[in-house]
Amino acid sequence: MKDASEMYIPTFQDMLDAHERIKPYIHRTPVLTSSFLNDLTGADLYFKCENFQKAGAFKVRGASNAVFGLDEEKAKRGVATHSSGNHALSLSYAAGRRGIPCHVVMPHSAPKAKKDAVRGYGGEITECEPSTSSREAVFAEVQERTGADFVHPYNDPRVIAGQGTCSRELMEQIEGLDIVIAPIGGGGMVSGTCLTLSNLAPEVNIYAAEPEQADDAARSLHAGHIIADDAPETVADGLKVPLKDLTWHFVSNHVTDILTASEQEIIDAMRLTWARMKIVMEASSAVPLATIIRNPDIFAGKRVGVIITGGNVDLGKLPWTQG
Amino acid sequence: MKDASEMYIPTFQDMLDAHERIKPYIHRTPVLTSSFLNDLTGADLYFKCENFQKAGAFKVRGASNAVFGLDEEKAKRGVATHSSGNHALSLSYAAGRRGIPCHVVMPHSAPKAKKDAVRGYGGEITECEPSTSSREAVFAEVQERTGADFVHPYNDPRVIAGQGTCSRELMEQIEGLDIVIAPIGGGGMVSGTCLTLSNLAPEVNIYAAEPEQADDAARSLHAGHIIADDAPETVADGLKVPLKDLTWHFVSNHVTDILTASEQEIIDAMRLTWARMKIVMEASSAVPLATIIRNPDIFAGKRVGVIITGGNVDLGKLPWTQG
Numbered sequence: 124m125k126d127a128s129e130m131y132i133p134t135f136q137d138m139l140d141a142h143e144r145i146k147p148y149i150h151r152t153p154v155l156t157s158s159f160l161n162d163l164t165g166a167d168l169y170f171k172c173e174n175f176q177k178a179g180a181f182k183v184r185g186a187s188n189a190v191f192g193l194d195e196e197k198a199k200r201g202v203a204t205h206s207s208g209n210h211a212l213s214l215s216y217a218a219g220r221r222g223i224p225c226h227v228v229m230p231h232s233a234p235k236a237k238k239d240a241v242r243g244y245g246g247e248i249t250e251c252e253p254s255t256s257s258r259e260a261v262f263a264e265v266q267e268r269t270g271a272d273f274v275h276p277y278n279d280p281r282v283i284a285g286q287g288t289c290s291r292e293l294m295e296q297i298e299g300l301d302i303v304i305a306p307i308g309g310g311g312m313v314s315g316t317c318l319t320l321s322n323l324a325p326e327v328n329i330y331a332a333e334p335e336q337a338d339d340a341a342r343s344l345h346a347g348h349i350i351a352d353d354a355p356e357t358v359a360d361g362l363k364v365p366l367k368d369l370t371w372h373f374v375s376n377h378v379t380d381i382l383t384a385s386e387q388e389i390i391d392a393m394r395l396t397w398a399r400m401k402i403v404m405e406a407s408s409a410v411p412l413a414t415i416i417r418n419p420d421i422f423a424g425k426r427v428g429v430i431i432t433g434g435n436v437d438l439g440k441l442p443w444t445q446g
Numbered sequence: 447m448k449d450a451s452e453m454y455i456p457t458f459q460d461m462l463d464a465h466e467r468i469k470p471y472i473h474r475t476p477v478l479t480s481s482f483l484n485d486l487t488g489a490d491l492y493f494k495c496e497n498f499q500k501a502g503a504f505k506v507r508g509a510s511n512a513v514f515g516l517d518e519e520k521a522k523r524g525v526a527t528h529s530s531g532n533h534a535l536s537l538s539y540a541a542g543r544r545g546i547p548c549h550v551v552m553p554h555s556a557p558k559a560k561k562d563a564v565r566g567y568g569g570e571i572t573e574c575e576p577s578t579s580s581r582e583a584v585f586a587e588v589q590e591r592t593g594a595d596f597v598h599p600y601n602d603p604r605v606i607a608g609q610g611t612c613s614r615e616l617m618e619q620i621e622g623l624d625i626v627i628a629p630i631g632g633g634g635m636v637s638g639t640c641l642t643l644s645n646l647a648p649e650v651n652i653y654a655a656e657p658e659q660a661d662d663a664a665r666s667l668h669a670g671h672i673i674a675d676d677a678p679e680t681v682a683d684g685l686k687v688p689l690k691d692l693t694w695h696f697v698s699n700h701v702t703d704i705l706t707a708s709e710q711e712i713i714d715a716m717r718l719t720w721a722r723m724k725i726v727m728e729a730s731s732a733v734p735l736a737t738i739i740r741n742p743d744i745f746a747g748k749r750v751g752v753i754i755t756g757g758n759v760d761l762g763k764l765p766w767t768q769g
Contacts, residue, residue, distance in 0.1 A: 153476065155498075174724045175478075394761055401497045401757035403724040434724035438717055444767055 130369055133280035135322040138287035138315070145187040145285060148220050152176050152289075154296045154428075159399045164415050165423035169297045173289060174404045174434025178216040178244060180209035181289050181312055181432050185282030189274040190217035192281055198223050203271035205262045207233050208361055209433050210276035215246030226271050228262045236437060277311030278367035286315030291323065293428050300327055302422065304411040305430040307331035307340045307381060308362035310370030312432060317377035327428075330421070331374070331381040332411040334359045334389060340366055341381035344374060358386055358442050361407035361433065382421075384413035390442045392416060396431075406442060408432045453692055456603035458645040461610035461638070468510040468608060471543050475499050475612075477619045477751075482722045487738050488746035492620045496612060497727045497757025501539040501567060503532035504612050504635055504755050505599070511608030512597040513540035521546050526594035528585045530556050531684055532756050533599035538569030549594050551585045559760060600634030601690035609638030614646065616751050623650055625745065627734040628753040630654035630663045630704060631685035633693030635755060640700035650751075653744070654697070654704040655734040657682045657712060663689055664704035667697060681709055681765050684730035684756065705744075707736035713765045715739060719754075729765060731755045 155170045173181035190202055201224030204214050211227045218225035225246045229238065230253035238248055251261035266273060275282065289312065290303060303320060307313045313331045320327050333341050337355035343366055351365035366374060374381075384392070393409035396402060408431045415422045415429070478493045496504035513525055524547030527537050534550045541548035548569045552561065553576035561571055574584035589596060598605065612635070613626060626643060630636045636654045643650050656664050660678035666689055674688035689697060697704075707715070716732035719725060731754040738745045738752070 172724075179724065397726050397761055401495075401502065401726040403720050403726060438720055438764070439766060441761070441764075441767075443762060444764075 133284040137284040141188040141284040142288040148187045167426045171293045178212045179435040182209040182213035185285030186213035187217040188285030189281040200270035206276045215244035219245035277309035283314045287319040290316045290319045300428045301425040302328045303428040304330040306410045309364040314370045314373035317373040328379045332414040335383040359407040382414035388413040456607040460607040464511040464607040465611040471510045490749045494616045501535045502758040505532040506536035508605030508608030509536035510540040512604040523593035529599045538567035542568035600632035606637045610642040613639045613642045623751045624748040626751040627653040629733045632687040637693045637696035640696040651702045655737040658706040682730040705737035711736040
């Protein structure tokens with residue numbers, strides 16, 4: 124972890140600038156409601172559908188802000204990352220829109236579908252062994268060779284400012300929210316939400332939702348310092364990564380609480396959303412609804428914004444058709 | 447088939463009246479686009495998302511029009527049907543909103559999920575044997591006993607006028623369409639589309655899309671008279687039923703052509719839509735896209751309204767995860 128004094132903490136103005144910068148490259152995603160889910164939870168739920176976002180996830184907001192904020196000279200050398208999830212897709216998409224290279228380091232064992240998706244958006248993959256040491260070595264080599272700008276999936280002020288544009292739109296779309304809730308992995312979306320709402324609507328309570336089996340952020344918040352788990356396993360595979368200094372700054376200062384849900388509750392909430400709202404969303408995106416169903420004492424009677432973070436799912440391998 | 451002179455053919459004013467009548471009970475569904483699918487087809491596709499409709503399908507438009515158009519005395523005795531698909535759900539929903547009984551005759555062999563769904567919307571199920579003779583006998587008995595008003599799933603002027611409200615909304619939402627295309631089974635949605643567009647926008651070409659394995663409507667149109675197949679088999683299970691006199695009237699007078707797609711093309715188009723548009727829709731709803739992909743000579747360069755008819759899918763049994 125870097126010393127806190129080294130961190131640049133993105134400002135509300137950074138978020139506003141990000142929104143202006145990325146508008147041509149992102150969707151203003153719709154907010155959907157479901158009378159069935161409202162009846163079930165006793166709350167008024169407003170789902171901000173980032174599963175309909177470009178590249179299928181909110182991550183394109185932060186990635187586009189990083190890519191389009193580079194000066195011409197830096198941009199020529201491209202961008203790089205070692206995510207194998209939605210951030211890699213999103214960074215590839217944004218780099219493609221700017222016409223610059225995007226280097227993605229991925230283990231050779233990563234699913235072919237993920238590699239194809241990154242390549243489909245124009246990303247160039249360099250394979251590594253499936254270990255942290257190999258990934259770091261290969262990534263360093265790629266950066267050295269290309270001079271590409273490293274865009275971290277979440278612990279980057281440009282990325283957090285970009286993610287903050289999501290809740291700005293939500294506040295424009297829906298009035299009088301009491302609560303906004305989003306899933307938490309590394310904390311990029313939650314940090315962006317904190318950045319925006321602490322300035323725009325400080326009366327709104329911010330909750331985060333996490334799988335029980337990867338509850339490092341919840342334990343961090345309750346302990347008062349970052350706790351990082353080693354390789355947690357959960358169906359919500361976007362939420363396995365730990366908090367870092369920058370996201371910890373926002374989460375520890377602005378999040379009311381981090382709630383958890385079991386694997387079965389997550390899968391049930393995911394299937395319920397597909398069946399009732401007719402939308403395809405990732406398991407990670409179902410964690411907030413799972414915690415809302417579990418905690419009527421917190422949510423019933425409230426107007427709740429729920430951020431559906433992404434919709435990139437392996438349709439051939441759905442969690443309720445396994446085993 | 448009744449003599450044509452007996453048919454009441456719904457008018458444009460009937461459709462306008464239907465829209466006014468049903469507005470409190472239906473969603474004005476959104477129109478979505480996909481740059482990926484536009485690139486793939488070379489067309490500008492505008493998807494009218496009736497999968498987001500109340501009860502998960504456009505059928506609630508016609509069913510609500512029938513239910514809320516009944517006078518008080520008739521309404522007290524309720525409504526009845528023998529569909530086991532979206533029409534039964536929709537009629538149950540509409541009757542529930544009016545607070546009147548809805549009787550649904552279904553074979554005892556129908557999937558439990560379908561029975562549960564009808565009951566979930568307040569429908570009362572009377573079981574029959576899985577044969578036409580038993581269904582007709584049981585249905586006659588139910589009607590005799592209850593005096594309920596029979597609402598046919600498609601061959602009913604009230605139903606067709608209701609379905610016509612969908613393309614009225616589409617024309618308000620999207621300007622300058624060249625073509626509107628919808629799946630065809632019994633022809634209720636297509637007839638409603640013909641009713642509305644032949645008055646509102648006669649320059650728009652209306653196409654229908656049908657599974658090759660249940661292409662009775664296409665063969666009917668080409669032969670110039672109704673051809674009804676006996677129990678066709680297709681993954682698009684909403685499209686197995688034949689045209690009837692009233693829907694034949696509209697289809698034969700206003701449809702430019704009926705295009706077909708293979709089972710594999712339908713499944714591929716369905717999966718592509720789920721993967722790229724992140725929406726859950728039925729196999730029946732994928733038939734138009736399958737035919738658009740197959741016929742670039744007709745659709746490329748055109749602005750095309752595509753009616754996604756419904757989203758009621760057995761999520762535990764998706765066609766691409768079968769055998």
